[in-house]
Amino acid sequence: MTALDGNEMVLNMGPQHPSTHGVLRIVLKLDGERVKSTDCIIGYLHRGVEKIAENRTYTQFAPYVDRMDYLAAVSNGLGYCLAVEKLLNAVATPRAQAVRVILTELNRIASHLLWLGTHALDIGAITPLFYTLREREAVLKIFENYCGARLTTHAFRIGGLQYELYEGFEREVESFCGQFLGKVDEYEELLSGNRIWRERLRGVGVIDAATCKQYGVTGPVLRAAGVGWDLRKAQPYSGYEQYEFDVPVRTSGDTLDRYFVRLDEMRESVRIIRQAVANIPAGPIMAKVPKVIKPAVGEAYVSIEAPKGELGYFIVSDGTTQPYRLRVRPPSFVNLQALGHMAQGALVADVVAIIGTIDIVLGEVDR
């Protein structure tokens, strides 16, 4: 950071500040109330996940990925399993794929719900958090019934699933979907038409499509900037090509449009879940994969559309039971880099809105 002139001041935001959604420290250089530059200090949650991977077997490492984006542990697990399966040249069974899609989309809803509640809280609307956590609870209950865990689920195994569906799974999922769309409309009633909400978000933290591509920004942030790109459509995995759904797109690239994109994504997730849960194929839940996972020498990059954007795994195998190198391409880390651009010239109070709207999880930024 360059030296300050007489009118400038430096404000230290975080690391222990609720609006940074974890332990993120931002050094803001201000001119009056306007942000001149930002410097993100990250790494407070660095646990060396990639190093740990090199010292665990493929099977042992699977639970660790849940602890990166802990709000979307199911997505993390799906990406990891797909990457290892790619190296093994294995494909999960149709039944496992359908269950994976259902749980991953439920997780997308849960992740977006927590985002919506906390983002609204940051902006000053306290009420939505209570509603969104109520609905999220229903999703977590399904996870708990399925695998015993609510947050760090470790729901999938390399080659398929560990557990068969429990009695009543389809009914519970269907009943959640049935009432949830009405709840999304309720959030809209609370927020979308609310003048304070709109004025507070419109035109704040604008990022256009070209800048998104320059930074490698993906996920809802990219889609709110007019690029209808979603890996589930562009390069379908786990059978997403069988389901009918739309990719919500908005064009102004501001905080308000990112809010609308995520709301619509929750509705689309419900559409996918309903199609999947109505047609879960019968059959085994595990493909034929060896008991000891030992991929041939080689490397692969596999990515999925996580709730926050493109989540990628690059794995190098040296033919042993442990990855030689495992790299995680975290959407939060890459998206957070665009904060400096989005906050340029913004008011200090808007920085809070912008951090919220990127939807970062520091566990994933720092890994």
Added chain:
Amino acid sequence: MATVPWEGPIPDLLRERLGASVLETCSYLEQPFAVLTREAMVPALALLRDEMGFDYLVDLTAVDYPKRTPRFELVYVVYSYGRNERVRLKAGVGAGERAPTAVGVFTGANWLEREVLDMFGIEFAGHPDPRRILMPEEWSGYPLRKDYGILAMDNGWVQANLGIESGQ
């Protein structure tokens, strides 16, 4: 690695423009990749972006092979929204050698290169902000190098900053 040759307009363009700097164009598990010299990496990224529409730098990372020369391999993943294709570019970098920065081609390379510097100690020539990113600035050692043990620690840093006398 049981690779097959990678044929098509992209490897042709790379070979035509960059000549002998393109060491290998292969595909493994239907994922194409090219191995280049480190000097050719940034021109290759610009070439693929401008002429083939690879406008998204997905990832940039490194792998440490202590027994190889050059020791490190930089791995760049690029994607084209228009073609819906993904390509991996790789280049070797020796210990103590610097790789040219890709920030001029993709702004997003900034933090990714900082992470490679932080974890592997590979410096990028011309990087606008060459600081560590995840580890503390004063930390010594590069955690993702193969000779850095999983329990290794900068004991001096731990003693000085965390107040733990043993430094563990």
